[in-house]
Amino acid sequence: MSSEQEQESIRCLVAKVGLDGHDRGAHVIARAFRDAGFEVIYSGLHKAPEEIVQAAVQEDVDVLGISILSGAHDTLLPKIMDGLEEYGAKEDTLVLAGGVIPEEDRAELKAEGVAAIFGPGTSVEETIEFVRENAPER
């Protein structure tokens, strides 16, 4: 029927991976995304890459934001990307990384398929803007 109203909403998974136990930044982002009108699923702390992949696939999120401060991004993020690929979800999931990620590691992560990396000091507005502009059309 022509009069049906679509009710699309940007869905995001905000995820903490690995051993780092600081999730204040993830909470701030989750809250800011909520206030921007997104639907935010928060993973909780200390998740394994497989757990994050499972959540991203089941929740069918448009955006996966990974907060990582432990320095283990080089091992953990590629595992997540591989997992998404396994379920055919890598193509149309916008993957973002935030936290402490040195400049010299960024090119490699982007080659893995991470769309953007937001370091310390990035404003939440900038992040939201990026999501609005780049969330995949499905």
Next chain:
Amino acid sequence: MSADEELLEDLLAGKHRALARVISKIENRSPGYRDLVSELYAHTGDADVIGVTGSPGAGKSTLVDKLAETYRDRGETVGVIAIDPSSPFTGGAVLGDRIRMASTVGDMDVFVRSMSARGTLGGLSTATADAVKAMDAFGKDKIIIETVGAGQNEIDIVRTADTVAVLVPPGSGDEIQTLKAGILEIADVFVVNKADRDGADRTVQELRDMIQLDEGGGMAGGGGHHSQEVIDAHDDWDPEDDVDEADAETWTTPIVETVATRGEGVDDLLEAFADHRQYLVDSGEHAEQVRGRYAEEIRTLLREDVHDMLEDRLAAAGGVEDLAEAVRQGETDPYSIADDVLAPVETCLEDLEIDDG
């Protein structure tokens, strides 16, 4: 094969991503979602659907996690739909119930899906009922719907379930609370979670008093979401029913004590669910329930469609603002406007021959 046909085929073949995608289409009311859902019906009917509700902080997510874990241990597959509120201002939501689903992570056979209350006018309950169908068609044995029991909307949602568990935390108010109408009435099973806390015994006692009061009052079934027909059918005052209904079973809402964080009482709770299921089948209430549910679905769909058509008409006529302004100016009133707008519809309906094909 069209994209949607392919999606349906993938879902029926057990591909998780296809299930996730179908639920998204349902939530978004994407073009073609209706055809997809109507295709699902042929593949549904095998899953047990359990609703879990209760006040915020009652321990629903933790309990659902343990239920899912126990079902998995028994070799059954589980779907969970976790519903959280969305902001009335921005539509945004933080869906946090996944965090507590820790026992089953990494196990794809527990499919957890978070939904927010984004729709209006029964939109959430329609979307939930359709998501249940997707999971059922996918082949999940047990589907658990978890929702906060704060308002009428949530009560609509649990009507999607065969069995409804209401969590009552210890010390959740004096006995007058148990007299009030609302979520306590929809329970098929009461769960006093956090049963290791002070006041748990008293809460159990208050619930027990309430259930006894219900039975003493001549109400069959001890609450629960029974339709009026079933209550009538069980009504012993009608002498004609006596022969058939004399040994008809009634359901007395059991009270199960659990400590979800430690998994205590979970087996008892699953047993209570199984008993209720058995009762539904034996008493013939299940058929009644399913029929009532489909009737409600039909009504909701019709209501939504009519609502959409009216919104379109209003938009075409220049929007509701001018009409509202006319009312503000004292030129007319909402009742007259409704009569005027709907007069042609009424004429149409009178001329319409009902087609039951």
